[in-house]
Amino acid sequence: GGGETSVRVERMFGLMDRFLKSDPSSLQKDILDHVEYTVARSRFSFDDFEAYQALAHSVRDRLIERWHDTQIHFKKKDPKRIYFLSLEFLMGRSLSNSVINLGIRDQYADALKELGFEFEVLAEQEGDAALGNGGLARLSACQMDSLATMDYPAWGYGLRYQYGLFRQVILDGYQHEQPDYWLNFGNPWEIERVHVTYPVKFYGTVEDENFNGGKRKVWLPGEMVEAVAYDNPIPGHGTRNTITLRLWAAKPSDQIDMESFNTGDYINAVVNRQRAETISSVLYPDDRSYQGKELRLKQQYFFVSASLQDIIRRFKDSHSNFDDFPEKVALQLNDTHPSLAIAEVMRVLVDEEHLDWNRAWGIVCKIFSFTTHTVLPEGLEKVPVDLLESLLPRHLQIIYDINFDYIEELKKKIGLDYDRLSRMSIVEDGAVKSIRMANLAIVCSHTVNGVSRVHSELLKTRVFKDFYELWPHKFDYKTNGVTQRRWIVVSNPSLSALISKWLGTEAWIRDVDLLAGLQEQAANVDLHEEWRMVRKVNKMRLAEYIEAMSGIKVSVNAMFDVQIKRIHEYKRQLLNILGIIHRYDCIKNMEKSDRTKVVPRVCIIGGKAAPGYEIAKKIIKLCNAVAEKINNDPDVGDLLKLVFIPDYNVSVAELVIPGADLSQHISTAGHEASGTGNMKFLMNGCLLLATEDGSTVEIIEEIGEDNMEFERSRLK
Ligand code: GL4
Missing domain, CATH: 3.40.50.2000 (Glycogen Phosphorylase B;)
Structure with a gap:
């Protein structure tokens, strides 16, 4: 009967906190409970991966609360x-993206620190x-x-x-x-x-x-x-x-x-x-x-x-x-x-x-x-x-x-x-x-x-x-877009902090148009200096990754020149590689005294080829063969390096994009329906080398001719 039900409901409300709390000590308690009851490890001995699992489950609990509320809300409406x-x-x-969208990233970072863990390190555990x-x-x-x-x-x-x-x-x-x-x-x-x-x-x-x-x-x-x-x-x-x-x-x-x-x-x-x-x-x-x-x-x-x-x-x-x-x-x-x-x-x-x-x-x-x-x-x-x-x-x-x-x-x-x-x-x-x-x-x-x-x-x-x-x-x-939450806030936290500081607000995290407010500071040398520092730190992070993955040591003082995307003939990774061979040849044929004028460059290429796409697979082999030759030529040294980053995926992109100085989007015009990588690099302050294809055409209009240079052969 009704009486029984209301007793039950009352009892249930009595037993639960209305919402999970997100102060550091509540978070710590939840994480440790998950270590013990979900991951089934002792709270006195668990490794980084197990800590990640427990952390993820505590975030999941918070997601589920909101998710239930959302269902109830829309069911009624x-x-x-x-x-x-x-x-x-x-x-x-999902981890970083979730805690950032939930607005509790800092609380989690603090909570973990006291437990002897670093948020970023645990986030790296996720596949x-x-x-x-x-x-x-x-x-x-x-x-x-x-x-x-x-x-x-x-x-x-x-x-x-x-x-x-x-x-x-x-x-x-x-x-x-x-x-x-x-x-x-x-x-x-x-x-x-x-x-x-x-x-x-x-x-x-x-x-x-x-x-x-x-x-x-x-x-x-x-x-x-x-x-x-x-x-x-x-x-x-x-x-x-x-x-x-x-x-x-x-x-x-x-x-x-x-x-x-x-x-x-x-x-x-x-x-x-x-x-x-x-x-x-x-x-x-x-x-x-x-x-x-x-x-x-x-x-x-x-x-x-x-x-x-x-x-x-x-x-x-x-x-x-x-x-x-x-x-x-x-x-x-x-x-x-x-x-x-x-x-x-x-x-x-x-x-x-x-x-x-x-x-x-x-x-x-x-x-x-x-x-x-x-x-x-x-x-x-x-x-x-x-x-x-x-x-x-x-x-x-x-x-x-x-x-x-x-x-x-x-x-x-x-x-x-x-x-x-x-x-x-x-x-x-x-x-x-x-x-x-x-x-x-x-x-x-x-x-x-x-x-x-x-x-x-x-x-x-x-x-x-x-x-x-x-x-x-x-x-x-509807021209494609990308979310600044993942492609700035999650992947480039230091740039994110810089932007919020200079804009005096975090509102741009929901409304990307507000980034235009930075224009007022375009000539501010302090801003430039801070931005350069952010880039430098991101390049160091990327250089460490490159060394760990391929054993190649690259200098962060070099220009990082990046092309990351699926391997396709129309995207012309081949053209990029031929350009690198040409650059190598020029350096080799230069007088020693002229070499000081060369901007040192680290060329980075990454991407997967469809397993049955033979030409794309050969382009990968060519890239690695050229890299082998260039990287082992002591005569060229830091003036030119070529790195093929294996197993390109979303997480690799999150690491590479914030550390790029120049990025390439050089599809044969008329072939790239839109392209979205260009936007991700752009919002991280990277220079684009691009053909007028897909969404690049609209990027050109957005940034204005002051911020670009046309190749001389362009027919106007
Ligand atoms: C693609 C397009 O090739 C790419 O230009 C576009 O940005 C993307 C999203 O609209 O869709 N089409 C196919 S198929 N794969 C893509 O990546």
């Missing part, structure tokens, strides 16, 4: 929610969460941080790969790939939700069934697996808003397959079930290139299906009429990777919720927006029809039906221009009949986003010209 669907998130480390390839995936991570900070009711959905992006090991100058089993030592930043699970179906056949005097389609699947949710709380800065990145893992399903246990082969039946887990086992390491593999398609549908079941369940909790769906749900497609969601929403609305086709289509047209991240043709996904038909037979039918209606409409608008009709069709009738996922996404989305102004222009005038002429209103762009 029921706002329109934004769902960000992405197959890749490059989160990197990267590398569930993505490159810029696209890091953009997703930065967006989650910003959505949380700006108080959006947002959710990220993705896959919880057991193996993230491979570790790069260099042997004899060549790249070798090793598995990144990042979950080996547990992951305190996720919360396993054993009760948030959904069945996901594959294969089988589609049958016609009598229904309400008509016919309807029924998908009889041939395989079923279970999706289990793992929630990663994402705290905003200076707000209690803590949103969720929900990642799905595949588990064997109980609902089907019990048959196989009746055959008597118990062991094989168990082993077969276990195969379900392979769906979420490994991230595809191909950046900007589509491979057409069945497992990849399975991953895409697995995560789309689970996410939509979750989203629709949440909608139905407080709504009964699907016509309200577009008022409550926005689905953002991060590239074409999640675009099966379009066919899946149609399938659920028509086959399971029994809406008629046109009503369902009306809803679909209002809820999707599509961001495309590339102009490279090899990046555009084309799913072979045979593959789709066997894995998702009902979805293929739906895509055909969408295409039929769309082409009929199109004929009315553009007439019987068969060349154009076939270019614009969702179905490609080539040697291999396939589905053009970008066309599907454009036809069914209300907005098609580019990631920089020039990228958007290229989409409108080349890549998707036919579509732009038909639907100019759909085309838009």
Whole structure:
């Protein structure tokens, strides 16, 4: 009865402190409790890694409080929610970012000091969460941080790969790939939700069934697996808003397959079930290139299906009429990777919720927006029809039906221009009949986003010209950005302190435009001096790392010239290396007296090559071979060094960027959709050497011609 409940509630409130306290002694107590009860070590003997684990768990507790409050808040308010669907998130480390956003970094540092630990040292113990390839995936991570900070009711959905992006090991100058089993030592930043699970179906056949005097389609699947949710709380800065990145893992399903246990082969039946887990086992390491593999398609549908079941369940909790769906749900497609969601929403609305086709289509047209991240043709996904038909037979039918209606409409608008009709069709009738996922996404989305102004222009005038002429209103762009929380505050704490001191406020940590206030001090020599000191310390930190990783001693008085990003022909690491060879040759041919005029330089290159991308792998080998030659020439000494930094990832970037004097962004113009590394270097006060490509064009406008020099051959 009511009386009993209120006694219970009263008792529960009596037993808990309303919120965990964050003064140093409360923090110490919590950390030591986690050492003893979570990590199960003696509080008198634990190492740095165990201290990190306990620390992480105490931060996690604080995240969970805010995360619960956020859920309750939005459940009551029921706002329109934004769902960000992405197959890749490059989160990197979570500890520093979390305590900074929670506003308790200094308290933790003080608490740890008294216990004999240093915060930075423990933070180094954390491994990267590398569930993505490159810029696209890091953009997703930065967006989650910003959505949380700006108080959006947002959710990220993705896959919880057991193996993230491979570790790069260099042997004899060549790249070798090793598995990144990042979950080996547990992951305190996720919360396993054993009760948030959904069945996901594959294969089988589609049958016609009598229904309400008509016919309807029924998908009889041939395989079923279970999706289990793992929630990663994402705290905003200076707000209690803590949103969720929900990642799905595949588990064997109980609902089907019990048959196989009746055959008597118990062991094989168990082993077969276990195969379900392979769906979420490994991230595809191909950046900007589509491979057409069945497992990849399975991953895409697995995560789309689970996410939509979750989203629709949440909608139905407080709504009964699907016509309200577009008022409550926005689905953002991060590239074409999640675009099966379009066919899946149609399938659920028509086959399971029994809406008629046109009503369902009306809803679909209002809820999707599509961001495309590339102009490279090899990046555009084309799913072979045979593959789709066997894995998702009902979805293929739906895509055909969408295409039929769309082409009929199109004929009315553009007439019987068969060349154009076939270019614009969702179905490609080539040697291999396939589905053009970008066309599907454009036809069914209300907005098609580019990631920089020039990228958007290229989409409108080349890549998707036919579509732009038909639907100019759909085309838009939002130039990429990066979060200053990770790329200044976390990665460059001394610069962060300098900026706050000179601006007299920390408000720029939430509002990046306030950095413009530093302009007033642009000529202040004291500021210059402090900034130089900050850079010097960061260069020393980087030089130590380089020596530890490669044995190469570099001078911090040299200019650090950096190019770090995925290895790609269009990014022209080869051009950089040829330039370094030329520089070496010039030094060698110089009179000794002229050498004093040379600015000593440490060239730093880092990045991974897709395992099947032979030319990119050869570029890595070339870089290491050139480095070997230059670094061992005593005649050149500190005038020139070349370092290939192995296993480039988010944490390495956090270390390298603050220590760079010059950074290179020299893609062949027209190829880099945006680029985001340029912004990270720029906000750390680094000089850019760049082509007018992607977002660099807008950076040029922002900084103004006073702060740049054009190469003489530039045609104005
Ligand atoms: C990319 C683009 O190549 C890159 O220019 C852009 O900054 C990034 C985020 O929009 O997306 N596209 C793909 S694919 N990978 C990328 O990094």
